[in-house]
Amino acid sequence: MIQHRQTLKNISFILLFILLIIGLSNSSHAASNIFLTEEERAYIAKKGVIKAVSLDGVAPIQYSDKNKEVQGISKRVLQEISAITGLTFEYTLYGSLREVFESNAEIAFGIPNNYAPPDMILSKPYLRSETILYINAAQDPNNLDNKIYAAVRGSALPKGIKEENSIYFETREQSLDAVEAGRADYGYGNAYSVAFYTLQNGYKNLVTIPKGKEARAYCIGFFHEDEILISIINKALSEIGENQLQNLVLDVAAQVERKITFSMVINRYGKEITFIIIGVLSILLFAITSNVKANKTLRMNNRRYEVLSEISNEYLFEYFTKTNRLQLSESFIQQIGTQENLNEANRILKNMLANTAADRQYFEIKLPLANGEVGIFKVIHLSVNDDNGNLVSIIGKVVNISDEAAKREELANKALLDGLTGLYNAITTKELIQTAICSRQEKQRIDAFILIDLDYFKDINDTHGHLAGDNVLLQLGKVLKQSFRTTDIIGRIGGDEFCIYMPNIPSLDFVKTRCQKVSTLINTAIEDIPVTISVGITLVDQDMGYEEIFKSADEVLYQAKRDGRNQIVAWVEK
Structure with a gap:
């Protein structure tokens, strides 16, 4: 068993190099994988730099490094969103939650759901963490009543903890330092931050215990109700797969720079220092200190790999x-x-x-x-x-x-279909028809292109409401599927406008019969609402392109409307 565990530790040791080599490449995205509406694309094109703020001292989720640069998992997530969508962010960290929520920014990143104000809109979570109890080694974890709790200012106290027994600090690192030094007895924090600062600061008086208390979900908070921005960011978050996020977390966490203090050196290497004082030869001293440094690095790396392996679930x-x-x-x-x-x-x-x-x-x-x-x-x-x-x-x-692959397949299908009717959307419909036109090889083959428009659809919405209007569109989509062949291309290309491409038809009458069936079925499918359609049909010539076909069908469709609507008009009859 010992040999088996040692083998796994060796594997973990070498595996970090794999993650460092390929972690960044695995977390890249192409903007073409996300489906954005025309309105959302226009919004991104016009949108300037988005001010994004958060609380400092919550490493590795977000923090300022020694060069005062913003770092962390949340920033990397926003960078992924920027790569996927084209949005641009400007990052600022504050020393307290009060400053964060009083800023004039547009979004707050790395916000736990239990820290957000009641009126703040939150994105879907991109990171979840269990709660870790950290206590001073001198305390009994089973007897924390009336002990001093280290709280982060601006966050709600956990259930059962009294205000009079709490001391407030501005950041999670400050609360951990207080428990380490004995100024407070215990606290609760997310697993990522507790592991990060434990590695960085080398706490020796801190004991950590996993607790199922206050599980946290980290989100992006919106200070204003900007529906388009919220939609874009949620779509981008859906594109970031679980495995990609795991690699991102590993890459950030692996950059821990351990602080070295005078007391830490004295506590850990007191014997070596004493040995130096009593006069070990300089060459032997050099060999010993070199070996000690190597062992220290190995111990720190082994501990780091163990922590990273636990939080990555690999x-x-x-x-x-x-x-x-x-x-x-x-x-x-x-x-x-x-x-x-x-x-x-x-x-x-x-x-x-x-x-x-x-x-x-x-x-x-x-x-x-x-x-x-x-x-x-x-x-x-x-x-x-x-x-x-x-x-x-x-x-x-x-x-x-498995879940990520299923979501990718689901998103790919959604990108092809109209969300209300389940028919092909406008972009997919056009691409499929253009492919069908280009694949025509038999000169004698007859294809047909049909445009269908609901008569007085605006009046239906105004009189019966938009829910009734949506139901009419939904029922028309079902009727079209029933009336046409499985080889026909059926799509919704506008609000109340539909089109069908019928390859290899026997005759024009065959097309008219199908259209008349649609007209009859839709009129009887909706109770209490009279529904009629206008239809324009054009036969596809060998040399006609998509735009020319559409224009021909559009002209006869409007001829049908001018003739009083509820008409089926073909180009050859014009």
């Missing part, structure tokens, strides 16, 4: 190529479940690792899970070579991205 593996042996972490084996599933997962992983290209550090696979489902996993790996350059093993991590 599954580690090592594949020994010469013996064809695959060693998996216990947590991953639990995910797989049965021995049959484990054998299948071993076979798939070994095959992919043995045949992957040397320069390929990432691939996706499907593996059976303990619950009977099939999960989609992302595999990140790196080769380990000996001093002669010979391959010794392949180490890496496996991340379950």
Whole structure:
């Protein structure tokens, strides 16, 4: 068991280099993956720099580094949003929540849901954290009644903690320092910040205990009700996958710069200093201090990797190529479940690792899970070579991205369809019709293009309300699906305007019959509201392009409206 744990620690040690090499590349996005409305794109084009503010001293979520530059997970999330959408942000950190909420900014980032004012609109969460109890080592965690609680000014006190027993500090780091020094007895904080400052400041009087109290969801808060900006940012947050966020968190957390103080040096290296004082030879002193520094770095790195592994929920593996042996972490084996599933997962992983290209550090696979489902996993790996350059093993991590893959597929489908009717939207409809036109090879083939417009649709909205109007559009979409063939392209291209492209029709009468069926069904589908349609039909000539076809159908559609509406007019009849 000890050997097994040591192996996993060694794997974690090497894995950080993988994450540092490829973490940033995995978190890049292309703006083309997000579906934005024309109104949202115009908003982005006109929008200037957005002022974004937050509370300082909440590393690694957000903080100022030694150069007074804003850093942290929240800033990296906003940078991802900027890369996805084209929005530009200006970052400012304040020393207190009061200054944050009194600023003239447009958004506040890295705001926990329980810190936000009641009237602040919050985005969907991009980061969640469990609460960690941190106490002074001299205190009993089971007897904290009437002990001094270290609170962050501006945040609500946890349930059961009295105001008279609380001391307020401006930042989370200050509250941790107070508990470390004994000026306060205990406090609660998010797991990321507690781990970060524990590593950075080398606390030795602090004990941390996971608690299910006050789970926190970090969001972007909006000071004003800007619906378009809220929509754009929420869409961008949906594009940032869970695995991508994990790599981002790891990359930020791995940049901990540990503070070295005089008392820390004395406490940790007192024996070495005493040994120096009594007169060790200078050359031996040099060797000892070099070795101590190396050991200190190794201990600090090992502790860092353990903390990062816990908060990233990653599954580690090592594949020994010469013996064809695959060693998996216990947590991953639990995910797989049965021995049959484990054998299948071993076979798939070994095959992919043995045949992957040397320069390929990432691939996706499907593996059976303990619950009977099939999960989609992302595999990140790196080769380990000996001093002669010979391959010794392949180490890496496996991340379950099933939810992320499902969301990607769902977003891709939504980008093609009209949200109300479920028909193709205007952009998709045009692209499909243009493809169909270009693919026409039989000169004798007859295609038809149809434009349909609801008569007096504005009057329906004004008289019966927009919900009734939406229902009419929804019912017309259903009727169109019932009336036309599965090979026909049906789309909603405007508010109350629809079009159909019918390839390879037998005759014009065939098209008219389908249109008449639509007219009859829609008139009877809506109770208490008379609904009629005007229809314009044009036959597609071999040399006609999309714009010319649309113009022809549009002209006869308006001819139908001029003739009194509730008409079906074809171009050949004009």
